[in-house]
Amino acid sequence: MTQRGTLGVAVVGTGKMGADHVRRINEVTSGARVAAVVDIDTERAKRLADGIDGCTAYTDPAAAMAADDVDAVLIASPGPAHEAALLTAFEHDLPVLCEKPLTPDAASALRVMEAEQKLGHRRVQVGFMRRYDAEYMRLKELLDSGRLGRPLMLHNRHRNATLPVPGFTSEMLINDAVVHEMDITRWLLDQEITSVTVMKPRPSSNAPEGLQDPQFVIFETDDGGAVVDVEMSVNCRFGYQVQSEAVCENGTARIGDAHGMLVNSAGQWGGSIAPDFVARFEDAYDREVQAWVDATRRGEVTGPSVWDGYAAAAVCETGVKALTEGGRREVKMIDRPELYRS
Numbered sequence: 110m111t112q113r114g115t116l117g118v119a120v121v122g123t124g125k126m127g128a129d130h131v132r133r134i135n136e137v138t139s140g141a142r143v144a145a146v147v148d149i150d151t152e153r154a155k156r157l158a159d160g161i162d163g164c165t166a167y168t169d170p171a172a173a174m175a176a177d178d179v180d181a182v183l184i185a186s187p188g189p190a191h192e193a194a195l196l197t198a199f200e201h202d203l204p205v206l207c208e209k210p211l212t213p214d215a216a217s218a219l220r221v222m223e224a225e226q227k228l229g230h231r232r233v234q235v236g237f238m239r240r241y242d243a244e245y246m247r248l249k250e251l252l253d254s255g256r257l258g259r260p261l262m263l264h265n266r267h268r269n270a271t272l273p274v275p276g277f278t279s280e281m282l283i284n285d286a287v288v289h290e291m292d293i294t295r296w297l298l299d300q301e302i303t304s305v306t307v308m309k310p311r312p313s314s315n316a317p318e319g320l321q322d323p324q325f326v327i328f329e330t331d332d333g334g335a336v337v338d339v340e341m342s343v344n345c346r347f348g349y350q351v352q353s354e355a356v357c358e359n360g361t362a363r364i365g366d367a368h369g370m371l372v373n374s375a376g377q378w379g380g381s382i383a384p385d386f387v388a389r390f391e392d393a394y395d396r397e398v399q400a401w402v403d404a405t406r407r408g409e410v411t412g413p414s415v416w417d418g419y420a421a422a423a424v425c426e427t428g429v430k431a432l433t434e435g436g437r438r439e440v441k442m443i444d445r446p447e448l449y450r451s
Contacts, residue, residue, distance in 0.1 A: 118402075127148075139402075182198050211233075241394075262338075265339040267339060
């Protein structure tokens with residue numbers, strides 16, 4: 110590692126998410142520095158690199174990963190480019206923090222999993238940042254303690270003020286939004302999702318023509334079968350909101366109300382709602398990247414694994430099938446390999 114143990118990180122992809130990670134590593138994270146930025150947009154990469162001491166701009170991920178001052182890789186490029194970048198990182202045995210999705214589909218995720226198994230050790234932490242959110246961490250601790258008995262149901266609400274990107278499709282509500290509930294369900298309950306059903310309420314007049322928004326998604330899980338529902342909307346107009354309520358044998362627990370400061374003024378009372386996911390989960394992203402850096406400097410890999418990325422992809426594919434063809438659809442996955450059982 111460079112600079113007396115400081116981790117030299119190559120950030121691959123410098124769009125909204127990648128640029129925010131460059132800022133985070135440069136200004137917030139301890140024990141790491143941005144050694145390289147990679148983007149097919151040469152000028153964008155150069156502008157970022159020019160503002161950071163000792164940072165080099167690249168257009169080719171392989172060239173950046175071969176650089177002597179790069180010790181680890183953060184992948185924030187579009188999902189279809191992830192597989193090639195991950196396999197290149199494996200060639201150099203570099204630790205990776207890969208933004209979700211691991212890859213866009215289960216087949217490519219399986220190829221990445223097989224390649225990592227050939228290394229004989231984990232190298233990838235997948236960027237499911239909700240696992241690092243303070244409220245979700247408290248809920249996980251409570252459920253694991255058993256104080257409320259077994260979880261029976263999990264109610265989730267996931268609302269965006271407006272479309273995250275132009276051209277957002279009905280399938281993207283599953284693949285790019287509900288995927289977070291897929292992962293957090295598996296993590297909170299420590300169970301695999303075994304089936305998906307997608308119900309289609311009346312489309313909102315705020316949604317573009319042809320977009321099925323909102324959607325109501327139902328998961329069933331193994332190990333006794335908890336039932337999980339997700340209300341998903343990408344045009345609620347009032348702000349960004351993520352909530353979750355666990356219904357257990359001996360009580361309930363809810364997070365995401367975001368009460369914060371309430372103001373009484375001029376005959377009204379209220380507070381604020383986060384405008385988007387970056388603002389709502391900023392602290393979670395900070396903790397996620399710091400945890401990755403700390404583990405990497407210890408020579409460890411922690412957090413969501415390639416298995417978690419594969420499982421999410423498999424559930425997403427099932428969800429899309431349930432959306433487009435209807436009915437309850439069973440999730441099909443391989444058995445979990447030994448590397449991901451600890």
